[in-house]
Amino acid sequence: MRRGFKVTPTIRKKINTLAKAVGCTLNWHRGCGIAWNKKDIACKGEDASDIIHDIAHFAVSSKKEKNHFDFGLGTSPSTDDLYDEVKRIYSYSKCDKIEAKASALGIHWEKKLGLNWESTAEYHSWTSRYGRSRGDDFDELKQTWRNIRRTINKYDLRYILAEKMMKGKKK
Numbered sequence: 001m002r003r004g005f006k007v008t009p010t011i012r013k014k015i016n017t018l019a020k021a022v023g024c025t026l027n028w029h030r031g032c033g034i035a036w037n038k039k040d041i042a043c044k045g046e047d048a049s050d051i052i053h054d055i056a057h058f059a060v061s062s063k064k065e066k067n068h069f070d071f072g073l074g075t076s077p078s079t080d081d082l083y084d085e086v087k088r089i090y091s092y093s094k095c096d097k098i099e100a101k102a103s104a105l106g107i108h109w110e111k112k113l114g115l116n117w118e119s120t121a122e123y124h125s126w127t128s129r130y131g132r133s134r135g136d137d138f139d140e141l142k143q144t145w146r147n148i149r150r151t152i153n154k155y156d157l158r159y160i161l162a163e164k165m166m167k168g169k170k171k
């Protein structure tokens with residue numbers, strides 16, 4: 001687990017609200033191996049950043065992609081080799097584009113929820129793989145945020161609604 005991304009009760013509450021906003025099911029009792037098993041996202045022992053990233057994958061995935069383990073994007077560094085069912089259904093470059101989109105959306109949420117998003121941006125190689133340009137390390141990331149603006153706005157609004165609904169429940 002990366003430092004500073006431990007799921008504290010406060011963070012857990014925010015993650016649950018986010019999942020509600022996106023409409024995906026989290027499983028706090030299932031961990032390791034396949035993150036998305038076509039039903040829920042494994043959260044046990046995962047760091048907050050990784051869970052948020054997987055919720056972002058859910059948000060940007062199509063119905064077809066949701067019917068594949070880990071959204072049909074192939075094995076990730078955290079996937080166990082034993083799970084050869086985790087197959088890539090598209091070309092590597094298409095998977096990479098989807099990955100960048102999910103990464104950018106998740107990092108936007110981290111920023112919103114008060115996590116150390118800069119650390120994740122670096123961890124997801126936005127400062128190296130996608131190149132540094134014009135002296136701004138996060139230039140490519142910010143461009144991707146602009147490209148997915150509609151998705152970002154949609155879920156920002158749904159987050160506010162989900163927050164209200166969850167607050168209402170306790171009364």
Ligand SMILES: [Zn+2]
Nearest residue numbers: 053057099102
């Ligand atoms: Zn990913």
